[in-house]
Amino acid sequence: MKTRAITGFFFIVVLIGAVLLGPYTFVSFFSLVATCCVYEFYRMVRTESVQPLLLLGVGIAALGFGLVSFTLLALLPYSVLSASIVAVLLLYIAALFRKTRYPIQDVAYSLFGLIYAAIPFIFFMGLGFVGDSYNAYIPLGFLILLWTNDTGAYLAGRSMGRHKLFERISPNKTWEGFFGGVVMAVVAGFILSHYFGVLPLWSWxxxxxxxxxxxxxxxxxxxxxxxxxxxxxxGNILPGHGGLLDRFDGLLMAAPLVYLFLKNIL
Incomplete structure (x- = not known):
């Protein structure tokens, strides 16, 4: 428990620092995190019958995030991102030269790794640029709401949890924890609207x-x-917490939806 607490504290400090230190640090840090998540995904799913194109997939992720970063920072035109699409097609060609048993399955896992572990981070990074210039308070607010939801779900689940949410998937999660997390996140949204501003109360x-x-x-x-x-x-990169995907699993689904929501109201 002590190791978990210490790791969690420094992990949060690093994330907050990466957001507040400016756009270059923000996009560089989370590009690195996302690339590591892709690598972690490939290592996690790899078996004798599943052989994703690990090096090529991670390389495509790194290239894609490099191009996305320069595009967000207005150093490259958006048209340059088409290079990432061409790079993805290399997965199909590369599979022809590998003597694995299920090449199409390998390509499928390789593509899914990019869709699941990489693309959501592009949307998260985009949260810092939904306005005319970089604004750290929106991605920072996103992270705070995510952490608040996790904390509220844990506390409500431990104290009141009775009814299982998806027992076959996660035996410890309950409906009480789910609603407790949502309520606590909404309360945090009210607080952020007061201290951060940037967005109206209803948006938070x-x-x-x-x-x-x-x-x-x-x-x-x-x-x-x-x-x-x-x-x-x-993975085991974070002592007491597991891997990066374990820490950013909520972001992977929420970030694209929050980005699309904000782009439609701003």
Whole structure:
């Protein structure tokens, strides 16, 4: 428990620092995190019968995030992102040269790794640029709402949890915890609207609801993935917490939806 608490504290400090230190640090740090998540995904699903194109997939993720970062920072035109699409097509060609038993399955897992573990981070990084210039308070607010939802769900589930949410996927999650997390996130949204501003109150509340609901689903989907491949944690890079995917599972589903919501109201 002590190791988990210490790791969690420094992990949060690093994330907050990465957001507040400016756009270059923000996009560089989360590009690195996302690339590591892709690598973690490939390592997690790899078996004798499943052989994703690990090096090529991670390389495409790194290239894609490099192009996305430069595009968000207005250093490259958006048209340059088409290079990422061409790079993805290399997965099909590369599979022709590998002597694996199920090449199409390998390509499918390789593509799914990019869709599942990489693309959501592009939307999260985009949260910092939904306005005319970089604004750290929106991605920071997103993270705070995500952490608040997790904390509220844990506390409510431990104290009042009786009715299982998806027992076959995650035996410890309950409906009471789910609603407790959503309520606590909404309360945090009210507080953020007062101290952060940037967005009107109703927007922060809507963000909290999206994160509370779909952040939980993101957590459940990652649990389903781990059960499918028979692992307890996605990795061991964070002592006491598992892997990066274990820490960002809620972001993977909530970030794209929050981004699309904000782009439609701003």
């Amino acid at each position: 509340v809507c963000m909290a609801l999206i994160i509370g609901v779909f952040g939980t689903f993101g957590d459940l989907v990652e649990s389903m993935l781990k059960r499918n491949v028979g692992v307890k944690d996605s």
